[in-house]
Amino acid sequence: MQAPYASDPATSRGRLHDEDESTFRSAFQRDRDRIIHASAFRRLKHKTQVFIEHEGDYFRTRLTHSIEVAQVARTIAGALGLNAELTEAVALAHDLGHTPFGHTGEEALSALMAPYGGFDHNAQALRIVTALERHYARFDGLNLTWETLEGIAKHNGPVTGVLPWALAEYQTKHDLELHTYASAEAQVAAISDDVAYNHHDLHDGLRAELFSTDELGKLPILDRCFARVDEIYPGLNYYRRRHEALRRFFGLLVEDVIAVAQRSLAEIQPASAQDIREAGFQMIRFSEPLFQDLKVIRQFLFTRMYRAPTVVKMRAEVTRVIDELFPFFMAHPDNLPKQWRKDVEDAEDETALARIVSDYIAGMTDRFALQCHERFIGGGEAAAMRSVPVG
Incomplete structure (x- = not known):
């Protein structure tokens, strides 16, 4: 109901x-x-x-x-x-x-699009x-x-x-009332994004051996999760142990969000979806203590995963791919696929063309961007970029 x-x-x-x-x-x-x-x-x-x-x-x-x-x-x-x-x-x-x-590509495209309204x-x-x-x-x-x-x-x-x-x-043609908060459903989608990546980035970082299980066990929240697993399953092998701990971490995040939301809902007693929009605050969120603990975990990931030396090097490489594809298509829009050329013909100025090129590049998959770069510019990045995190 x-x-x-x-x-x-x-x-x-x-x-x-x-x-x-x-x-x-x-x-x-x-x-x-x-x-x-x-x-x-x-x-x-x-x-x-x-x-x-x-x-x-x-x-x-x-x-x-x-x-x-x-x-x-x-x-x-x-x-x-x-x-x-x-x-x-x-x-x-x-x-x-x-x-x-990922975010590396977005940062590159945002810089390139700065003169044309950003990205x-x-x-x-x-x-x-x-x-x-x-x-x-x-x-x-x-x-x-x-x-x-x-x-x-x-x-x-x-x-x-x-x-x-x-x-x-x-x-301009469909007012989304951007000045208010979104529905509770949209707020749930937003916090679920945070729950998911806080969990799976730890899991993927472990699999990539960018940090160890012992290091995770010293972080807030996770220390309790590992301690509980060790209490229930003493002597569990390392792979199952870390999976059990991360599973509990995942569950704690979800439970925290639900508990905070239930308290907020009980306090303001909204009678409609519009009451949520007009509440004046993001109702679906983490508790403050858990949020502070997550900041410590995110800083650990930033240092050990998103800005590891190998990652920094690869960020520069993929940034170069975007940096070189954008001016190429701006100078040679005839190399865009056929279905994009009608838009190019209708473009009234450089800004309109840049936005078409941005739409095209933003829609590329990783592998297609590498293939396009190799085809039009050269450099052979594709073989060098396998299995490397870029943040």
Whole structure:
């Protein structure tokens, strides 16, 4: 049974382009399904989470990360009486706008796009689902509901100040009320992202042997998890021991979020989804003590994983790939695929062309970006970049 503050598909604010309702799926279910079937969602399979062109099937990709986020989000949504389909839709879409090579690629593209309005992966996700997915006869994009678009745009909180150009452009024709907080479902998707990566980056870092199990056992929260495993299973082999500890760590994060949310909900007693938006604070969050402990863990990961010497070297290499592809396509837009050339013909100025090139590069997978660089510029990066984390 859904809570009164849950988003109700029956009272959705609708879609930019009117459509007949499905006879067997809710509006939010259709949104989720359209996201799963989108080309951009499939491309996440070959986009970096932390490790580029990894060998084997163990390290997370942007796709497996998104699936893990959706799983956590559905769990929390269920515990809080929220709409699971809307929560899952936002969770699955939240990383659609990421560039190749993870945050390193985004930093490179942001610098290149600074003269043309910048680049922001959240705004790019909105752009993908409202403009760049071009499969339907009647409209560009996926024509998602207002609630799902709102969640994609502001799941991390209100968006104020100078807006990323992609977000500002869409806002002129479809007001997403960027000054307020998002629905509880979108807030759950946001915190589930934090839960997922705080867990799986530790797991992937261990597998890559960037740090040891003993080092993890000295970190806050994790020290208790390892101690509990040792108490219940003395003498457990190292692989099962670390998995059990990380499993408990994962569970503690989820339990903390649910407990904080339940206290906040009991305090303000929201009677509608709009009451959540107007509460004036991010209601779905970690407790302050746990958040402070996570800051210690994140600093450990930053030092030992995201900025390890081998990683710093690889960050420079993949940054060069983006830095050289962008000016190449700006100077030679005729090398863009055929379906992109009509947009180039319609581009009125250099800014419009830069945004087309940015859309194209941002949509690339890691391997396709390397292939394009080798084809058009040369350098043979592909063979040198396997199984290396780039942060």
